[in-house]
Amino acid sequence: MDKKIDNFLEVKNLKKHFDVGGKKRLKAVDGVTFSIRRGETLGLVGESGCGKSTTGRTILGLYEATDGSIVLNGRDVTSLNKKEKKELTKDMQMIFQDPYASLNPRMTVSDIISEGLDIHKVGDRKSQMEKVNELLTLVGLNKEHGSRFPHEFSGGQRQRIGIARALAINPEFIICDEPISALDVSIQAQVVNLLIKLQKKLKLTYLFIAHDLSMVKHISDRIGVMYLGKLVEVTTSENLFKHCLHPYTKALLSAIPIADPDYEDKKTSIELEGELPSPIDPPSGCAFRTRCKYVMDICKEVEPKLIQCGEDHRCACHLLEKIKKGGK
Template identity: 60%
Template sequence: MTDKPLVEIRNLKKQFHVGSSFFGRNPKYLKAVDGVDLTINRGETLGLVGESGCGKSTLARTLIRLYEPTSGEISFDGQEISQLDQKQLMPFRKRMQMIFQDPYASLNGRMTVRDLIAEPLEIAQLGDDNSRTERVHELLEIVGLNKDHASRFAHEFSGGQRQRIGIARAIALNPELVICDEPISALDVSIQAQVVNMLEDLQKKFGLTYLFITHDLSMVRHISDRIGVMYLGKIVELADNDELYENPKHPYTRALLASIPIADPVEARKRVIEEMQGEIPSPIDMPSGCRFRSRCPLATPKCAEEEPELNELTSGHFAACHYAEP
């Protein structure tokens, strides 16, 4: 890992139009990503955690331009890409790839494994049929499968094997950035560790940079160098791996960490849980001030009047809370 940024996001927003009143007046927008600033350094794994619906996957898909950003800047290796058209974006497509959450839905069941993995090579117009087949065989061996699997169809494989195929497809073009959008959540627990270990091996071998999105707070600590916590379209805390777990600053982060199961019942009873009240507010109708205040045990009138900024409390540790202390 280096301190040189590969990806820099500045005030990124992604809104979806969800309706309007009669005659098209008063349009309503779902603010899935609402002003995110984030840097991903070359060679690191940045973990991104938060509840369902907080905007993690939308942020990832907007970053690699699967979704068009509403506003903001996306810089990849020093090049601003948020305003590029599809033709201008093509060279960057090879350098940014994604592993999707559901290996059953992300692979076309009508295509053989060979065709699934070779498709990015064909789109990028790299090599001929023979060289692409050789590359597919090489990739299958890299992810722990064998070349005989190339002639089979996706439905003939288990979930873990399908995700390996998805990973082989993602690294086919030798990308620099790989976005892992909950790549283990649909897998059996016994398979999850194997896939994560393989991702770590691939990172060391090819110098990959990961944005790793997950709900599994134990797993994200294992794989990540830094961790960002997202709530209702914004990053509310960002810190190095160990620092975040040992010294969380934001009450939302503390509540998430308190939800991690403890195997020892004696230790579990000693733990003080900072509970969250109610449900996550609607991203269509955001609360005023701090968007976490309606669920926060520390909320005061100031929280309803003023939205906290993401400030650096200690070196490399950022939090967006009026009452977070260094």
């Protein structure tokens, strides 16, 4: 990668709030800012309900952003009209979590994969079928699979069909919304390795959303950690596992199981006290303060900002701000 940083996607102060009755609003995503460089993979991790998938769906346009900007390859996605948004789907696609629920059971595999080509009027039927066969081979399936229906495949095979569908109109950016969580453990590595192979071959850019930190480490160049709709830490994959700074990130990493039983017995897991707060009524100040053992008075009043804590490392924690100022 060149020294000059080429940000393919820039998300600034992104918010997605849902009305839940009365004057209450569910703040699923609440002021998220990050960028993804061309050709890299940014992993997005955090507990269930932290806003990872909502972030991805808002970027794609499945949800309309409440506030903030999304700039993809120099174009502000949030300011486009309906026709322009349709054209934009050529540049970005999504691989969904449940490959069975996201595939139409009444359509053959060929029709599912070629649907995007039909919508965008790409080629005639003959060239579309040639493209479908090419994609089936690319994702590790056979051309004969095109005449079958989704229920005739295993979970891993269905996810390969979902990947082929996402690639049909040659997008540059793909949002992988927990693409392996619904699969058997034995199949997860195969799908992730396929995504890595395709990224190198087709020069793709990924936002990879997942729970499994070990798998996220394997595929991601950088990782963002979300908590209650906010980013609390962003750094390189290697640095996150060696030098993470946020107390929440440390707790997540301590929960990763280790294959060696002797080491697993000796390691210390960080147990978070209390329940995850509701995004309808989040705590004042730092959202993590109700579960943090390092909580200070300032945490109850002031929301911490993502500050630079090293090269390509940002973290939002008042404890780090205090240390950075020399303990004052």
